[in-house]
Amino acid sequence: MKKRSAQWFARQDIYGFIYRSWMKNRGIPHDQFDGRPVIGICNTWSELVPCNSHFRVIAEHVRAGVLEAGGFPLEFPVMSLGETLLRPTAMFYRNLVAMDVEESIRGNPLDGVVLLVGCDKTTPALLMGAASVDLPAIAVSGGPMLSGKYRGSDIGSGTNVWSMSEDLRAGRLTLEEFHEAESCMHRSHGHCMTMGTASTMASMVEALGVGMPGNAAIPAVDARRNVLARMAGRRIVELVKSKTNLSKILTKRAFENAIRANAAIGGSTNAVIHLIALARRIGVDLKLADWDRVGRGVHTLANLMPSGKYLMEDFYYAGGLPAVLRELGENGLLHRNALTVNGKSIWQNNKDAPCHNREVIFPFRKPFKKNTGIAVLRGNLCPGGAVIKPSAATPKLLKHRGRAVVFENIEDFHRRIDDPALDIDSKCVMVLKNCGPKGYPGMAEVGNMPLPPKLLKRGVTDMVRISDARMSGTAYGTVVLHVVPEAAAGGALALVRDGDIIELDVQKRKLQLIVTERELKKRKVAWKKPDAPLPRGYWKLYHDHVLQADQGADFDFLVGGSGAFVPRDNH
Numbered sequence: 163m164k165k166r167s168a169q170w171f172a173r174q175d176i177y178g179f180i181y182r183s184w185m186k187n188r189g190i191p192h193d194q195f196d197g198r199p200v201i202g203i204c205n206t207w208s209e210l211v212p213c214n215s216h217f218r219v220i221a222e223h224v225r226a227g228v229l230e231a232g233g234f235p236l237e238f239p240v241m242s243l244g245e246t247l248l249r250p251t252a253m254f255y256r257n258l259v260a261m262d263v264e265e266s267i268r269g270n271p272l273d274g275v276v277l278l279v280g281c282d283k284t285t286p287a288l289l290m291g292a293a294s295v296d297l298p299a300i301a302v303s304g305g306p307m308l309s310g311k312y313r314g315s316d317i318g319s320g321t322n323v324w325s326m327s328e329d330l331r332a333g334r335l336t337l338e339e340f341h342e343a344e345s346c347m348h349r350s351h352g353h354c355m356t357m358g359t360a361s362t363m364a365s366m367v368e369a370l371g372v373g374m375p376g377n378a379a380i381p382a383v384d385a386r387r388n389v390l391a392r393m394a395g396r397r398i399v400e401l402v403k404s405k406t407n408l409s410k411i412l413t414k415r416a417f418e419n420a421i422r423a424n425a426a427i428g429g430s431t432n433a434v435i436h437l438i439a440l441a442r443r444i445g446v447d448l449k450l451a452d453w454d455r456v457g458r459g460v461h462t463l464a465n466l467m468p469s470g471k472y473l474m475e476d477f478y479y480a481g482g483l484p485a486v487l488r489e490l491g492e493n494g495l496l497h498r499n500a501l502t503v504n505g506k507s508i509w510q511n512n513k514d515a516p517c518h519n520r521e522v523i524f525p526f527r528k529p530f531k532k533n534t535g536i537a538v539l540r541g542n543l544c545p546g547g548a549v550i551k552p553s554a555a556t557p558k559l560l561k562h563r564g565r566a567v568v569f570e571n572i573e574d575f576h577r578r579i580d581d582p583a584l585d586i587d588s589k590c591v592m593v594l595k596n597c598g599p600k601g602y603p604g605m606a607e608v609g610n611m612p613l614p615p616k617l618l619k620r621g622v623t624d625m626v627r628i629s630d631a632r633m634s635g636t637a638y639g640t641v642v643l644h645v646v647p648e649a650a651a652g653g654a655l656a657l658v659r660d661g662d663i664i665e666l667d668v669q670k671r672k673l674q675l676i677v678t679e680r681e682l683k684k685r686k687v688a689w690k691k692p693d694a695p696l697p698r699g700y701w702k703l704y705h706d707h708v709l710q711a712d713q714g715a716d717f718d719f720l721v722g723g724s725g726a727f728v729p730r731d732n733h
């Protein structure tokens with residue numbers, strides 16, 4: 163059967179002339195249009211995205227692999243998303259990039275695609291876009307940075323930014339030391355080297371089977387990262403030949419493997435939103451409740467920041483995700499026959515994976531932390547659900563009752579948090595509103611609110627915090643996130659007032675606002691919907707169509723896929 167690209171390049175008419183002739187301006191010989199697989203290399207390189215700044219090199223290695231396997235590589239750019247510079251938050255643009263990717267693939271003569279992903283949101287955005295087209299696809303992550311080194315100690319992206327900024331605010335660190343740490347933290351190419359969202363999503367790529375074995379942890383600057391890229395280039399050509407479309411890889415079983423892997427690595431809560439959104443693109447019924455059901459009973463095995471102390475470089479040298487997947491497989495927690503992009507099952511890939519350091523990757527029978535999958539909370543404060551990552555929380559706060567201290571929005575929080583007169587003590591529950599998908603907009607990573615300096619100075623290191631926001635995968639604390647419905651959509655979160663009592667019981671999966679139904683109804687009548695932040699353009703599209711966190715915060719009109727149909731000729 164003819165390949166999809168033949169509908170462009172195999173034509174012997176005016177259209178074939180147009181489709182081929184302009185491609186030849188780069189020096190492509192006529193024989194490259196002989197029906198060989200045309201492979202897109204979807205690149206998120208950008209100087210505005212430091213984590214992906216080495217992707218031109220990665221793309222060249224993928225290209226070499228495609229050529230070696232007899233394919234015809236065509237690299238193309240899509241919008242890139244960096245966590246560090248992009249406002250209001252990179253997540254705000256995830257769905258836009260997914261659209262960019264989807265239409266770039268569908269509208270062009272591609273038979274398969276390699277997705278170059280790195281900084282947090284680039285991974286879900288590219289996978290979501292590709293899933294809605296459903297051609298053969300392989301994701302190649304750019305790899306984590308080398309470990310940060312500061313005055314003889316390892317420091318991790320994000321995680322130590324939060325702790326050092328708290329130390330600065332508490333007077334435990336000088337400004338000079340702070341600046342020095344800034345230079346020590348990020349000293350090579352790559353994405354954040356803690357088990358933050360980027361490393362989590364790179365691990366999800368491997369656990370889903372949509373990336374090559376080893377994808378999660380090989381450091382960005384290690385030559386083996388380039389080898390992996392090259393092998394992916396070779397492999398995608400075979401996937402096209404064997405018609406192994408993405409939907410053959412991204413099955414419900416693959417998602418369940420990923421959920422368990424996420425628990426075992428102490429992965430980011432952001433994965434919950436991204437995997438639900440991805441599943442809905444490819445037609446897999448994955449719900450928020452599945453995270454609790456499937457992940458329950460899985461222990462954290464990886465001793466990595468922010469849940470533990472080591473970094474991705476250590477993780478790779480200890481055996482990386484394969485060693486973790488082997489532990490899961492040996493303990494009945496892996497769908498062993500799930501297919502992966504290298505043509506083997508996930509079990510074939512990982513069953514003999516060695517572990518070289520049990521300080522970094524613990525055995526399942528003697529785990530690093532017990533029963534620590536993502537917990538999904540319910541209650542009158544979050545009827546649509548909320549999540550907490552117990553591995554990054556303070557155990558004694560997982561059952562807590564406290565007085566609410568409410569911040570109406572992020573500006574209100576910044577205005578008052580440093581005020582010595584703020585009426586707050588360590589038992590209070592900090593509540594932040596209007597930071598969800600519609601409210602912020604884009605559901606920013608502000609849920610791990612910094613603690614008030616007056617409590618920090620007294621040695622308080624954690625408090626219960628609740629919001630409709632997300633938090634960085636590098637962050638930690640007893641932080642309840644993704645409250646659904648969000649405040650800006652009129653959820654009960656919008657109705658919380660200073661002094662209300664809130665009960666959290668993670669063991670029982672409960673989050674309850676101790677206020678009568680009658681009183682809440684009264685408050686709802688008085689509630690005013692906040693204005694949309696901007697009345698036009700992408701901001702309006704986003705505001706009008708974004709779904710809540712329990713549905714992956716995708717756009718309502720993007721759920722599902724349209725396949726790889728080829729529309730009319732373009733002239």
Ligand code: FES
Binds near residue numbers: 245246
């Ligand atoms: Fe890009 Fe952390 S800022 S991965």
